[in-house]
Amino acid sequence: MRKSVIRRLAVARLAAAALTLLAAPAFAQTRAELEKVIRRQVLPNGLEVIVVENHGVPIATVEIDVKNGAFTQSPDYAGLAHMYEHMFFKASKDYPDPEQFTQRATELGAQFNGSTKEEVVNYYLTLPADSAKAGMRFLASSLRAPLFRDDELAAEKEVVLGEYDRNEAGPGFAFSQKMTELLYPGQFSRKNTIGDREVLRTVTPAKMREIQTRYYLPNNSALVVTGDVTPDSVFAWARAFYGDWEKGPDPFVANPIPPIPAIPQSQGVISEAPVSAVTVLIQWQGPSVRKDPASTYAADVFSDALNSEDSRFQKRLVDSGLWQGVVVNYYTLDQNGPISISGQTSPDKLRRALAALYDEIAKTDDPGYFSADELKRVKAQRAVESAFGAERTSGLTHTVGFWWAVADLDYFMGYVDNMAMQTPEDLRRYAARYIVGKPRIAGVLLSPQARASLGLKETDLVGPASTSRTTP
Incomplete structure (x- = not known):
């Protein structure tokens, strides 16, 4: 996550904002304050469950975070962490038809999205608090049993290639890509979130399945739930929907991330x-x-x-x-x-x-x-x-x-x-x-x-x- 540039705010406005924000438990900042509002448990299969309780508004956000992203990509997988993110919101074992994911999200009143960064991929639902339990079950379906249908992958590949084309058309794309390539010599694919056009064009369900079996494991993931929920309920739901998700080998022992080589010269x-x-x-x-x-x-x-x-x-x-x-x-x-x-x-x-x-x-x-x-x-x-x-x-x-x-x-x-x-x-x-x-x-x-x-x-x-x- 990039640290934001300093906001040009007057001292009086900053002070007033600080008093307002620090008055609410959900906006705690120090360790002592955060320890009062953040609860966490680790399930026997290694899944870390983190809950931030805030009853100010009857809304909850349910998010899955996976230690995946550009940093796991060898050159022949450049961009596929992002492709996997797109495929997450498609057919799964419990919702096998192409439109069922969106239909179920609508029934829950949920807004859904995801993002791929260098070292994390996340998927989340923001929905009415009384749908939080159902939302956790719903995300578990996509997380644990995606289908990677050929027709959906073919269609989504064109969407991702369209994103690539729009980025490439920008005046700064080639510039930023070259800067990154030189800044991380020999490891460009591990910083290249958008990926490589040819790798994206030739993606297969088998490559998606390889990413799933290697990185989409409970011991490589976290479930974060915030908002109008109670920690004990979330922990119970997590055990019910994710507790029998089978633990796997540490992906970074079998597939260690190469060290970043130093820049040899300016x-x-x-x-x-x-x-x-x-x-x-x-x-x-x-x-x-x-x-x-x-x-x-x-x-x-x-x-x-x-x-x-x-x-x-x-x-x-x-x-x-x-x-x-x-x-x-x-x-x-x-x-x-x-x-x-x-x-x-x-x-x-x-x-x-x-x-x-x-x-x-x-x-x-x-x-x-x-x-x-x-x-x-x-x-x-x-x-x-x-x-x-x-x-x-x-x-x-x-x-x-x-x-x-x-x-x-x-x-x-x-x-x-x-x-x-x-x-x-x-x-x-x-x-x-x-x-x-x-x-x-x-x-x-x-x-x-x-x-x-x-x-x-x-x-x-x-x-x-x-x-x-x-x-x-």
Whole structure:
């Protein structure tokens, strides 16, 4: 899940919002608060059941999260985690006819959807609370006994290929794909959620079944239920509908995920499209949330501090007029989520803008670059933003499922507490370990005319030599 860019909210509005949100148990933020509203059990077959009780509105969301996604894909399976997501809402043993899934969802008053990310695939129903039990039974049918009918797969393949075509038609598609390919050398398929056209075109029911038997196991899944429900009832229903789901071998023992290789050297990417402004994207491999969780908290506070309108970073780059805007972001993942700095400028300012950006990046591990008072403000704002993310019950469900998959539920429970502990020294250490002097991929998206007028080459983009410093 990508961390949102700082919202430009007035201090008074933030304070009022914080008081409103923290008054409701469902919007708890600290570990102590969350432990009061989140209940969990692990069934004997390994299925983790997580319940967040909130009786404010008579609605419930039932979600299944599976540790699947792009990170499990070898090149010959690129995009098939997403294809499986589409096939989930099709015929199953209990609902074998093509229209029965949609008909049953309508009977339950349910809205349904799913999503495929790098390290998790989720499926959910949001429905009236009095249909929660039936909704859990309904999802179990699709989860445990999909049919993968030839006719449905053939039709859904065209839908997914249509999505691919629409993405490919965008001016930034080739650019972002090339950036990702260089950022994760030799492991592009494990970051490529949209997939490979030829793999999608030739998909078979046998490949869908292979994904099911390998990853769709109770000991590789979580059931998350939020809203107007009682935990004891949900646990009882889970045992009834999922308790005899047969446990399987750990999919990551038999099929271990290859480690992400380091970037060997800084590289530049130039992509041309009929655009007026110049878009710049610079990326580094970031920390793994499982191997270096401490750095992920620092990464979020670091990004928020640099994104703050009154930071020296923004004043130097945006207030000076060199950049129209610059945003810093870290995407939390187990498999080395990317650190990104993106921005827009004009062709005539590009070289000066890049020079100023690299100069400012190089200072972020200097003692004194961040102040304790500055971090106090941005950490408070991050806590409020986390509360905003829980404003809707369905949104909280997805958040819990995402963190369960990429880290664990304990990481989610302790996030606000650990983020609040970050110091200027923690941010300096993070910058030195992952950004300053480290190999990077630097790319620009600009018009052919702008490139020609600038005489721009890939080597012009990477900035000063990225020689590794000693990591503190």
